[in-house]
Amino acid sequence: MSTTVPLWIEVLVGALLVASGIASIVAAVGLVRLRSFFMRMHPPALAGTFGVWAVALASIAWFSALASRPVLHAWVIPILMAITVPVTTALQARAALFRQRQAGLDAPPPLSRP
Numbered sequence: 001m002s003t004t005v006p007l008w009i010e011v012l013v014g015a016l017l018v019a020s021g022i023a024s025i026v027a028a029v030g031l032v033r034l035r036s037f038f039m040r041m042h043p044p045a046l047a048g049t050f051g052v053w054a055v056a057l058a059s060i061a062w063f064s065a066l067a068s069r070p071v072l073h074a075w076v077i078p079i080l081m082a083i084t085v086p087v088t089t090a091l092q093a094r095a096a097l098f099r100q101r102q103a104g105l106d107a108p109p110p111l112s113r114p
Helices: 008-032 042-066 074-103
Strands: none
Touching: 008 042, 042 074
8 A cells, every 4th residue: 555645636635625614614704794594594505515525525535545446435424414404404494484483573475375
């Protein structure tokens, strides 16, 4: 097993990790700056998921280069994120909408008839 990693892998991993950091900062700034809950949901969901994908791809590239064979166990995290993030985002939006309706605040009407 060789411990030398090619330069192009190092550059790729570095670029993916920097992109992940930038996405995390964008998600954090969006979470702080946006006013309503519904607007605040999107930056962490989208940019945060992109950040996780970038780190996972960097991990796959790095450990595949170290092992000189494809290493696929790092795919577990982004696959689980791809499944759980949309579901939790939708559940949070429904809960916030329910709370707005219960408080008598301005909210869109329900799509179903009572």
